[in-house]
Amino acid sequence: MISRIDLRGTQGDPREALPRAELDVAAAADRVRPICEDVRHRGTEALIELTERFDGVRLTDIRVPAEAIEGALTGLDPAVRAALEESIRRARKVHRDQRRSDHTTQVVPGGTVTEKWIPVDRVGLYVPGGRAVYPSSVIMNVVPAQEAGVRSLAVTSPPQSDFGGLPHPTILAACALLGVDEVYAVGGAQAIAMFAYGAEGCRRADMVTGPGNIWVAAAKRLLKGVIGIDAEAGPTEIAILADSTANADYVAADLVSQAEHDVVAASVLVTPDEALADAVTGHLERRVAATKHSGRVREALSGPQSGIVLVDDLEHGLAVVDAYAAEHLEIMTVDAPARAARVRNAGAVFVGDFSPVSLGDYAAGSNHVLPTGGCACHSGGLSVQTFLRGVHIVDYDRDALADVAHHVITLADAEDLPAHGEAVAARTNPVTA
């Protein structure tokens, strides 16, 4: 069911040989371009038509009424409420520690540069809701935005025909628990375009964040610049670096857990131990047959984006997982903490037998909105920092400017931009009329 790729004895950059999805974000972006253009030109009318086409729901209003949000919290299962509250508590604890404070550097006497961290004014938060329901993603979006001090935040999630054309009630209840009252029943690429361009009934946002399928990730890539985005948090990926000390059943369980998200989710095992590869394959057969979303999981595991990669040794394995730059990387090897500390490229790293990705998905306190498709080599997961802009405030007095004026003028002349130098000279050598 899951393919094998043998990289033993190979050297150099393994990227070309590693499993990757058939449809990449760039190709998907071409497909969602007309959707985004439609929303740009026709606003809410387009949102209503696209929602009917992709979600099978005819919206009467894109905004979820306040009573539906309050009612969802009233009707929430107490056990689910307790779990959401614990997840919120832990996420808040971690994200509060990410807050930044302003810092002033005295560059010279009379000359300072202050770095001031200013939250984005208005953000749109995407919560997926196609194949599964993601109240946990409400928490992972909202908590860092709130801790960053964002003033205006709106959540959007696909409408569900089973729930009167509203987003799933657990999503609405999670919004209520977090004090979010602006919620839209729009999903997919059209939701990203709604925040980028605005529509009747939804003010445009400065930034959109959150996970989603390939169409959502593609719309984020396409509209980046029109609107700020976080990382491209697309279809889920798990890579596991494991050796003979790993528990094969834990490895199999974790590969299946993330394959459950999407038929294009990626599950990759990297190991130097062929016996472990065989044992994991055996456990996969049993687990896939028994799990609820068996069909989806089987499709994900047998797709070109998943596989078992054989490597020479753990050093080679580390180079391979760094090249792959997975959204989630589990290290199940001898000396796991030391090896995890050497990882360069991953959205999040999970160490040892008792830190499965599922823990991070819901209740470790870490954020589960993470970069995919190799973006972990240049981007990190959602955090308070995502919602902050560092702004330099430059404050020099006359003497401090005079002291450095000759250097500024020299550099301006060297760049053949003498008017820059003249703007300084006007202050330090004023010409009196």
Ligand SMILES: NC(=O)c1ccc[n+]([C@@H]2O[C@H](COP(=O)([O-])OP(=O)(O)OC[C@H]3O[C@@H](n4cnc5c(N)ncnc54)[C@H](O)[C@@H]3O)[C@@H](O)[C@H]2O)c1
């Ligand atoms: N990277 C992360 O941080 C992270 C976290 C959680 C979930 N995820 C991923 O989020 C995704 C959730 O996907 P989902 O589908 O369940 O929900 P989703 O909300 O992301 O997507 C559903 C929407 O996709 C649109 N759509 C469906 N088919 C389309 C098509 N052919 N063309 C254009 N638009 C189409 C519809 O409008 C629908 O509302 C999964 O891939 C999961 O792995 C990623």
Ligand SMILES: N[C@H](CO)Cc1c[nH]c[nH+]1
């Ligand atoms: N594993 C997902 C991130 O790719 C997050 C998630 C939410 N619910 C379950 N899992």
Ligand SMILES: [Zn+2]
């Ligand atoms: Zn998950």
